[in-house]
Amino acid sequence: MSTAPRQLSLNAFIYPSGHHEAAWRHPASTPDRLYDVKYYQEIGRTAEAAKLDAVFFADGPALRVNVKHNAASGLEPITLLTAIATATTHLGLIATASTTYYEPYNLARLFSTLDHISGGRAGWNIVTTATDQAAANFGLDRHPDHEERYARAREFVDAVVALWDSWEDDAIVLDPAAGIYADPERIHRIDFEGEHIRVRGPFNAPRTPQGHPVLVQAGASNEGRAFAGRYAEAIFTAHQRLSDGQTFYRDIKRQAAQFGRSPEHVKILPGLSPFIADTEAGAKQLEREFNELTVAEYGLHQLENLVGTSLRHLPLDEPVPLALFEQAGDVTDNSRSRLQVIAGIVQRERPTVRGLLHRLAGARGHRVFAGTPEQVADTIEEWFTQGAADGFNVMPPYYPGGLEVFAEQVVPILQQRGLFRTEYSGTTLRDHFGLPRPGSQFARRPALAG
Secondary structure, three states: OOOOOOOOEEEEEEOOOOOOOOHHHOOOEOHHHOOOHHHHHHHHHHHHHOOOOEEEEOOOOOOOOOOOOOOOOOOOHHHHHHHHHHHOOOOEEEEEEEOOOOOHHHHHHHHHHHHHHHOOOEEEEEEOOOOOHHHHHOOOOOOOOHHHHHHHHHHHHHHHHHHHHOEOOOOEEEEOOOOEEEOHHHEOOOOEEOOOOEEOOOOOOOOEOOEOOEEEEOOOOHHHHHHHHHHOOEEEEOOOOHHHHHHHHHHHHHHHHHOOOOHHHOEEEEEEEEEEOOOHHHHHHHHHHHHOOOOHHHHHHHHHHHHOOOOOOOOOOOEOOHHHHHHHOOOOOOOOHHHHHHHHHHHHHOOEHHHHHHHHHOOOOOEEEEEOHHHHHHHHHHHHHOOOOOEEEEOOOOOEHHHHHHHHHHHHHHHHOOOOOOOOOOOOHHHHHOOOOOOOOOOOOOOOOO
């Protein structure tokens, strides 16, 4: 019996004007449209025409961008994805939402509603929120520490999934003649009680077309990896080198297996920000154009937030001091995983401060690649076939053109190589990712409703 060839998963990561921090200044971008819903619907249609798996929005409950030097879009992503859902028919819709600054019942309702409205295309990117700026927006004196946030996150996800599962699949009877809409025996209280979370239930809506939305995660710390191995069905990650991607890939698949899960049902999707042109020289020139538009003050502020110390005294055109990254830790302690990615760049390449700011301007530590459509396809294929990725979170340096050139010039090459679909084979995000539809954990258990 033949087995269908393994296929790439490709998402479009939507980020204001584009993933390069100076994108809003480039004539190819349209920063005046960042609060125009039609702009995002057009991006969604471009992604769907290319048969991409999903679009993805990052989010955080604070103004983190230095708006003096960069464009910011503060639109709430779940609502925005609902608007994109009305403009598309198959495209997956993934939004970030924080377990630290939501409550389980409210968040369960938001994603359940998106999944119902879209016909089963929703995904939840689970974050604990990394910024201290959010705490004050919720009346808190401090942002919870790393360990506390993950302890709450585990309980939060368990509670949300239990709420989604509290209606069995056959709970709706829909018998007008007998006057019975739903069977209360198949609707269950969850009675969840943990150290951080307490929810009674049951949920107030039936299970969604996918059973429940796809669970996505983006943490790469040791705590984050364990969390991903236990819960995540897709993982967004950042790696500069193939070998680092392979190490991460093996580790996550191993941890998933330890939790009794199939490693095939955990999709590893690194970020890739491609500058694309007809020639390699043209692509590198395009990248230089964007880098020349950067504002050093903005880049230094971003880097200072990661390093935790002022860098304004450093000459821009002298090498970055290695001592700045001594606190990054090593691969056995990934509590500051993004800082480790940057430390690796500094150690390997010994860039000037300006050079490092340019390296980070493209995608905040994710891999930036400049080349022809064929070269971009080659690097995607290499990571996919060499055990470093199940697909990619594509991060165009500028919107909308950066996604359009990827969709029109790179995707057809991947399709010709048999690596990516030419048509959707299903209608849900689970179908696109090749994930099973989970059953309700309460099926055939005594009812607790009432």
